[in-house]
Amino acid sequence: MRVTFNTTFHDSADAIARNAIELAARQREVSSGRRIHLPSDDPNGTAAAIAERAEMATTDRYRQAADSVVSRLSVVDTALSELSNQTSAAKVSVMSARGSTVSATQREFAAKQLEGVRDAVLSVMNTEFRGTYVFAGNEASTRPYDRAGDVISAYQGGDDPILVDIDRQTAVGVGIPGSGIMQGGDAEDLFAVLDGLIAAARSGDGSALESGIAALDRADARIASAQMSVGTDLADVDVQKQQLDTRHLASLSRLSSLEDANLAQSISAMTKAETAYRAALGAVNSTQQLSLLDYLK
Secondary structure (H helix, E strand, O other), X not given: OOOOHHHHHHHXXXXXXXXXXXXXXXXXXXXXXXXXXXXXXXXXXXXXXXXXXXXXXXXXXXXXXXXXXXXXXXXXXXHHHHHHHHHHHHHHHHHHHOOOOOOHHHXXXXXXXXXXXXXXXXXXXXXXXXXXXOOEOOOOOOOOOOEEOOEEOOOOOOOOOEEEEEEOOEEEEEOOEHHHHHOOOOOOOHHHHHHHHHHHXXXXXXXXXXXXXXXXXXXXXXXXXXXXXXXXXXXXXXXXXXXXXXXXXXXXXXXXXXXXXXXHHHHHHHHHHHHHHHHHHHHHHHHHOOOHHHHHO
């Protein structure tokens, strides 16, 4: 059987091209450390890698949300601590105004201290975080309490918390409704209680001072309950963040197994491809040395 020169040449050229492509692919693996560069390199692996990257992106969004929740709740926790300090200061001032031996000057001093407490409480309840009010519930852009002179408004925020997803089935409430802390089930909110105590301190009304201390105790209980809830949420978010970190690392490991090259295998494959490529070049060189009489034999 005779083989034409053109057939031999084309076969040799095809062998060179195939081996050159294989050699280039293996060299790219070794230099980049990656097994997949194009979808055609491994269609199934590429699809799996896309799914892993989507999962990582979702996990990263939840991690960012969890970090934001921790920052916000930390601000709330600090504000509640300050609020508790102010109610404690109010009790001290009330105690200093009680009794028949307390002078008018002492009572006025106590009243001024209570006014300072009221102003501090107003500042705490209007605490902002990144341009929103932490005690305004789901109306985070609305100032919870306004003031006109010595008159403080009723609560103006929302009645529900803002829920932030930190996983597909886990949400944490932020944007705490201030009305639950300031009033709860009482007939008056804390501002009204402080106003009553200020008036009672000036007038020496012992009965009103006693009632006011009881109202401050109930406010303390509400503050402590809110702070306990915030502490629980912070602990839960911390656990969730650890789980998200674990999931992120697991996805990263799976993605690496899909996309990254096994360097030892890639070097071995590159060596084989280079050998095949050089053999193909050698075959063409040998073919070119044949004469027409060699093909006619």
